[in-house]
Amino acid sequence: MNYTTQMDAAKKGIITRQMELVAQKERMEVTRLRDLIAEGKVVIPAxxxxxxxxxxxxxxxxxxxxxxxxxxxxxxxxxxxxxxxxxxxxxxxxxxxxxxxxxxxxxxxxxxxxxxxxxxxxxxxxxxxxxxxxxxxxxxxxxxxxxxxxxxxxxxxxxxxxxxxxxxxxxxxxxxxxxxxxxxxxxxxxxxxxxxxxxxxxxxxxxxxxxxxxxxxxxxxxxxxxxxxxxxxxxxxxxxxxxxxxxxxxxxxxxxxxxxxxxxxxxxxxxxxxxxxxxxxxxxxxxxxxxxxxxxxxxxxxxxxxxxxxxxxxxxxxxxxxxxxxxxxxxxxxxxxxxxxxxxxxxxxxxxxxxxxxxxGIPGAREWDNAMSAARADVNFPKMIELAIDPEKARRYRESSAPEAEDTCTMCGKMCPMKNMKKLMNGEDLCIK
Structure with a gap:
């Protein structure tokens, strides 16, 4: 079936290649996406x-x-x-x-x-x-x-x-x-x-x-x-x-x-x-x-x-x-x-x-933040940098001020709450002097 625009296709019930790709990115059923395009509530500029x-x-x-x-x-x-x-x-x-x-x-x-x-x-x-x-x-x-x-x-x-x-x-x-x-x-x-x-x-x-x-x-x-x-x-x-x-x-x-x-x-x-x-x-x-x-x-x-x-x-x-x-x-x-x-x-x-x-409540939005929080709880700085919205700047800041211990930063040092809570929750002893 022929169509002139993405909206024309949507109104005719056609699912285009562009709709399939966008639906995959957005974690949305492609038929739902097609219906929103037909209604004018979504556009795919293409x-x-x-x-x-x-x-x-x-x-x-x-x-x-x-x-x-x-x-x-x-x-x-x-x-x-x-x-x-x-x-x-x-x-x-x-x-x-x-x-x-x-x-x-x-x-x-x-x-x-x-x-x-x-x-x-x-x-x-x-x-x-x-x-x-x-x-x-x-x-x-x-x-x-x-x-x-x-x-x-x-x-x-x-x-x-x-x-x-x-x-x-x-x-x-x-x-x-x-x-x-x-x-x-x-x-x-x-x-x-x-x-x-x-x-x-x-x-x-x-x-x-x-x-x-x-x-x-x-x-x-x-x-x-x-x-x-x-x-x-x-x-x-x-x-x-x-x-x-x-x-x-x-x-x-x-x-x-x-x-x-x-x-x-x-x-x-x-x-x-x-x-x-x-x-x-x-x-x-x-x-x-x-x-x-x-x-x-x-x-x-x-x-x-x-x-x-x-x-x-x-x-x-x-x-x-x-x-x-x-x-x-x-x-x-x-x-x-x-x-x-x-x-x-x-x-x-x-x-x-x-x-x-x-x-x-967009699908997947909170997952990114939860992954970052898990990396912080684990005091995993490489993972935190990898997940950052700007990894380059995060890495530069991290490398510009070296801590005494690799699993801390120069703000808290041995008093790092993430590191200490991780140890306590694992039944380990603390040494924060």
Whole structure:
């Protein structure tokens, strides 16, 4: 039986190779996974042209996934460095990489990335439009925007962030209800500017069916971008954000009618006490579609440490229903991240995702922690390092400060409670002088 997309296959009762692989990874019955895809509650972003892909699922009942942003800009245009970052991100078990390149040989970089990456690849075509077309923003036509989207789809991009939900009505609301940080979404601000400069409707909203045609043809998952996401905690959960979310819910249903897979993007910056409510609103207004969040960052005063502010918010968001975390690095708001920034961001996001998976009862999540606890009780440092989320750093710390006895560390020494309790429970004597 033929099918066009993973969702189309699921609705027809077909179990695809991608579904089988994801079900195995997730310890889920493949028929259950298929049903969740048919309902739109799980997506498997898998462009038909991405042949190196090791597919992953995003959504209800699955492990929380993380995404890594990279790509060149006019100020930092080292393609080799960005490819090195991509390889490192894959080594660190990131499930997705978003190429946010906006300058130079963007297609060359994108194709190289897709050729070797087993991680799913996402892009924001709006970023690429100005550079690729070499035109002023106001002079780009609607047809040219769609040409950029089609080129990304042909190259094998698995999911695209497209800001379809910011229309002229929402733009007017933003102007009437002043925000502290206005629009902080780069793609959203570009579309807002295009609409204002041309006094025309957002082409991705106005010609949404045309976008769905392309997504259906290549099985590209739409990540419905949140142009009105809050860029500071003061702007969170305001009228503009919620109005756009309602529109995204309507667009989700239209995509599902065409068997196009959908994710919803969310905040942003947000106080701790608003996170759970926002996750509930998204799931309700967008009919259970997978939710992809940037952070949320829970305070605005920690530049240089925003991988931590993001991990705090991300853990709470995922525990309350978010399915996909976009990493944030220590360089957020300051500069393009380097390799070490990227690593710190990935590890922080993976910790947040895993903490949420424990809270959500994802199969296998607690087993990892229990294995680490057993190694600690056994005072087995090699095993602890092997099980660490970042074995390299754990090993470096261990080797940097040698204890008197190998089965202790330099904090507790012979007073190590794990070592002493192990001896006592085995009926052995103690010598802690």
């Amino acid at each position: 462009n038909k042209h991405h042949t190196s892909l090791a597919p992953e699922g995003v959504g209800a009942g699955l492990r929380t996934k993380i995404n890594v942003n990279l790509g060149v800009s006019k100020d930092c245009c080292d393609l080799d460095l960005e490819l090195e970052k991509a390889r490192k991100a894959i080594d660190l078990k990131a499930e997705a990489i978003m190429d946010l390149s906006c300058y130079g040989k963007t297609q060359e970089f994108r194709r190289k990335l897709i050729d070797f990456s087993p991680a799913m690849i996402g892009t924001v075509p709006m970023y690429d439009a100005v550079g690729m077309l070499d035109k002023e923003l106001k002079d780009i036509t609607a047809d040219e925007f769609f040409q950029v989207v089609e080129r990304h789809a042909q190259d094998g991009v698995d999911f695209m962030t497209i800001h379809c939900g910011i229309n002229r009505a929402t733009a007017e609301r933003i102007k009437r209800n002043k925000r502290l940080t206005h629009i902080v979404s780069r793609g959203g601000s570009l579309l807002f500017a295009w609409m204002e400069l041309n006094q025309r409707e957002n082409p991705f909203y106005e010609q949404y069916d045309r976008l769905l045609d392309l997504c259906e043809q290549y099985d590209v998952t739409i990540s419905l971008g949140d142009a009105c996401r809050p860029g500071c905690i003061q702007d969170a959960t305001d009228a503009s954000q919620i109005e756009e979310l309602i529109t995204l819910g309507e667009l989700t249903k239209r995509a599902w009618e065409r068997n196009v897979q959908v994710m919803i993007e969310g905040p942003g910056h947000m106080a701790l006490n608003e996170i759970a409510g926002n996750m509930m609103l998204e799931k309700r207004l967008c009919h259970g579609a997978p939710f992809y969040v940037l952070g949320p960052l829970v305070t605005d005063v920690a530049p240089g440490y925003d991988h931590i502010t993001s991990a705090i918010g991300g853990a709470i968001a995922a525990a309350n229903g978010a399915d996909f975390l976009c990493y944030v690095t220590p360089a957020e708001h300051l500069r393009l991240p380097d390799l070490e920034d990227m690593k710190e961001g990935i590890i922080a996001s993976r910790i947040a995702a895993h903490a949420a998976d424990i809270a959500k």
